[in-house]
Amino acid sequence: MQRIELTEIKKRAEIISARSIESLQSNLKSLHAKNAAQGRLRSGATVKESAGIARSTIQSYFSELEQFVRSRPDGSPGFDATIIDAISSSTSSLISSINDGLLKSATLAGNASLVSAVEPEVTSELSASQETFRSNIRAYWATKASTLGLSRTDKVLLGTEAIFIVAAAIIIGMWINDPKGSYEPYLALFGIGIPAIEIFRRVAKRHAP
Known part of the structure; x- marks a missing residue:
């Protein structure tokens, strides 16, 4: 202290x-x-x-x-x-x-x-x-301490989610400019990642003291 x-x-x-x-x-x-x-x-x-x-x-x-x-x-x-x-x-x-x-x-x-x-x-x-x-x-x-720890976890998750969203937006923009590019796997990854973050957040809150 x-x-x-x-x-x-x-x-x-x-x-x-x-x-x-x-x-x-x-x-x-x-x-x-x-x-x-x-x-x-x-x-x-x-x-x-x-x-x-x-x-x-x-x-x-x-x-x-x-x-x-x-x-x-x-x-x-x-x-x-x-x-x-x-x-x-x-x-x-x-x-x-x-x-x-x-x-x-x-x-x-x-x-x-x-x-x-x-x-x-x-x-x-x-x-x-x-x-x-x-x-x-x-x-x-x-x-x-548990509350503060959960708050820090939320911040990390929010930051990761923001990165996913920005990256997805960039990939979509590249896809629009070049429709023949192989962007589907990346978009699929981001599509899975963002919901996964939300699920993890809800589970963490449910098990918090």
Whole structure:
């Protein structure tokens, strides 16, 4: 993937990460206020619900990133680890904020060690969302590569067909000027070749992914 394209993805990842962190902090603050009003702040429920917010934030982050990558007009199917590397710093910033948020929730709940109880599910969500992101983009590029490959095939076929038509026109012109010439075999060849190209094109489209 081109360096410029990766730079654009990295910049957008930073924006999405910052927006996700802001949303995370706002949602956690609202949760703390709600649980405090209900007398549930100092309970394991606060930490558990905070973990749910963290998982949702991770999902939204990768979902928005995927939408952006899919919207890019450039790039190439040589994706994979390069994009993961490009967004790594933004992902790390988000996870750091999530860890801070969970620790704050656990502290407000009266037991900071409760963080360890929800860390596995948050870590699992990170791995799952990242793998889903990777798989979806890989599948997207594979489909796009097939489409581009078929497009190139069409161009070659169209070029070949144009050559056949021009050559046939030249042969017909020569035949008109010299009716006694042996042009029939060439015209027969062109007559077979042009339909054959069209048949090949239709078969290629039918078997395209």
